[in-house]
Amino acid sequence: MRRVWADPKYLIVCLITLVLVAGEARYSILGGYDRLATTLGVCMATEVLLSWWLRGRVANLASAYITGISLALLIKPQANMLWPFALGAFLAIASKYVLTYRGRHLWNPSNFAIAFLVLVASDSVAILSHQWGNDLRINLVIWAFGLAVASRARVLHVTLTYVVCFTVLALLRNAIVGGPVLAELAPITGPMYQLFVFFMVTDPRTTVSTRPGRMVVVAIVALVESLIRLAGDFQVPLLRPLYVSPPLLALAIVGPVAMWWDLSRQAKKS
């Protein structure tokens, strides 16, 4: 128990397990245990195989577990399709070994896989939106636990920076596009954002090295997301593939660029 409390990674494991259990018990959010088994199984197996094969030792599986559950919760494919879970899980974990720069992977694994799937396979794959009962109480519980864990994991500044930026930019968007202000604020009250702010933007392996840097990067993510949303409001047809999940796709665009810049900067320093 002491180890769990000491290592933020295990706290995040606990939190995402809480999200999974609560979502499944209350809303059957998985849509079938075969989906969970597939994603978790492929994530774990890929992590074991690739870490042993390429690095000569089996990696800690906490990260693969978090990725597997994130994918199982976030991917909402066409009826009875399992392949998006299997291939998404493989692509997510393999991206850590293939899409690297100076020994570090550039994308958050689940973020990469989901962005790839919704952009390349939009005829088959959508992502989590309303499949959470739209229930305030359970979301409040998860936000409360999430904020506590983020604080303990020393990433609360990332989460809060994003939330503040999202709110400010939502008000700004509302000033530009009009309509009900709650419509612009509404997305952040949804379940997809829980997974986003607690498990993706805060991923220590794919964020930049300094605290101010992380805050700036997450602010840029929120800004790019807002630009995507504005394009959606102004019906820019070319960007329609991005409208299905502005925050995840904004992170997929900004995250690796920031990592590359940070790693390059560190290399120059040393």
Place this chain on the structure above:
Amino acid sequence: MNHASWRRVFVMAAFIAAGAGVVLLNRRGTGSAATWDPIRLSEVAHASGIDFVHQAATLDPRIANIAPHIAALGACVSVVDVNNDHWPDLYFTTSRFGAANALYLNQKDGTFRDVAAQAGVASLNRAAEGASMGAVWGDYDNDGLEDVLVYKWGYPQLLHNLGNLHFADVTAQAGLRRWMNSNGAVWFDFDRDGLLDLYITGYFRSDIDFWHLRTTRIMQSSWEFASNGGKNLLFRNLGNGRFEDVTDAMGVGSTRWTLAAAAADFNDDGWPDLYLANDYGPEELFLNLEGKRFELARAGLADDSKSGMAVAVGDVFNRGRYDVFVTNISERGFLFQGNNLRINLLKELGRFNEIATGVVADAGWAWGAQFGDVNNDGWLDLVVVNGFISADSGRDYWYAMSKVAGAQGNIFEDAKNWPPIGTASLSGYERSRVLLNRSREGPSGGFVDVALEAGVTDRLDGRGVAMADLFNVGALDVVIANEKGRALLYRNTATPLHWVEFKLIGTRSNRSAIGAEVTVEFGGVRQRQVVDGAMGFCSQNDRRVHFGLGKSTLDRVTIQWPSGTVQTVGGLAADRLHEITEPPK
């Protein structure tokens, strides 16, 4: 290269292969119908004298921001032989105040004539009375004439058929004048007393008057498990022209935003059950406990929450069971709920198994659907109509709606918090589907979409769809009611294979024979159909049941009457309509 490098190259290759796999698997095949008995449908509405155009209701300006979304219902069609001349007639509803519903009388020469005004069933859309949302026909007083219940956003209207192509409004004396926001109703004899009872579904809450709103907090509280819709009501027919509200006593007062209901004996206990398609919530199956009460079945439905729009009941694999098709929403990238094709395994497993994939699962934003053997090959095909709002094709409301869809319920429950839809489309311009059943090859044969080959090319916003052999030639025609669009009549022009049809007349059972089941044996299989008191979404098929026989001869026919009488008939000729009267006890 050293070992490590080779390994890295190998992993890179696997990574690229997995990405390519995603691309390939995303391209789904639709199958081929080249070797199958063809379906030929020709759109002849105008040529047949049907020029009906649905008009949407105009609602309170307080919900103008999403009025096109809310008012996108009401284009419905039902089939009835209103004058007992053995030629099916058609009744269409429209929704704008002042606009007239239409009763198209079959002229027996391939054309129809609207007689609604003189019959007194046209001018039902009036301020303070409400807007028509559909109609179901049934002979509630067993006088040999089909009466009609028009359900509305407003007061439903029961119109008694006087027999001279005139109708009298008997709603008040029947005890049915209750304000509801209903999009469905079904006639069925739940207590098997020989009198048709009535189940009217509630969609929006019944305290909402869409023309005088007291609040904009009228929407669903959840997209998944909402139960703040209108209450469904069950009315028992007392036999003296009056109906009694027995909803609570019978336990069927669901408030789950029901859009469609169908009745059939799903568990083979001899009593008609109720299957509900609920928007923003799971489907519900209410099992009839011998007419004394209904029980919500645990049949694998409760956890599978989608946006049910229509219930079609059919014996998909010729097993003598009632399987269920429920339409839902699919939109690229945003949402894949998928239609449900639920195979009835109540006897074996106490549940339905959902098996929809491919073209069955994904028909866009699907609304009405019906089973029917359109090519007479002995297997029930599916017709599905689609599309929600076809407006400005350059503007799309999906992104704007997605802002509130994933949010907390108390935000989108208030209509004023929804982004304005303006002139945008929402899953608009989707084509209708004709899904050919290939189960002759075995259960893995599945369905293939042959709409384009069959001649079904419309991209209107379909709502109700009904099937009937309108021209008495032994082939099912397809009638589609389109929201804010013209009605379509697809005439079946294929050379028919063998077929048989039955018109049933109840004596101890209700005279419309609604709920009667016909099982036809042919070619080593048997197919079971029920005379429906409503089916699909806001629609009703002909009370005459139609069976395709393929190239087989007709064997035994068994009729299970609602009274409980089982009648077995042999030696009937194929390729004709048989009128069968319920035998005495």
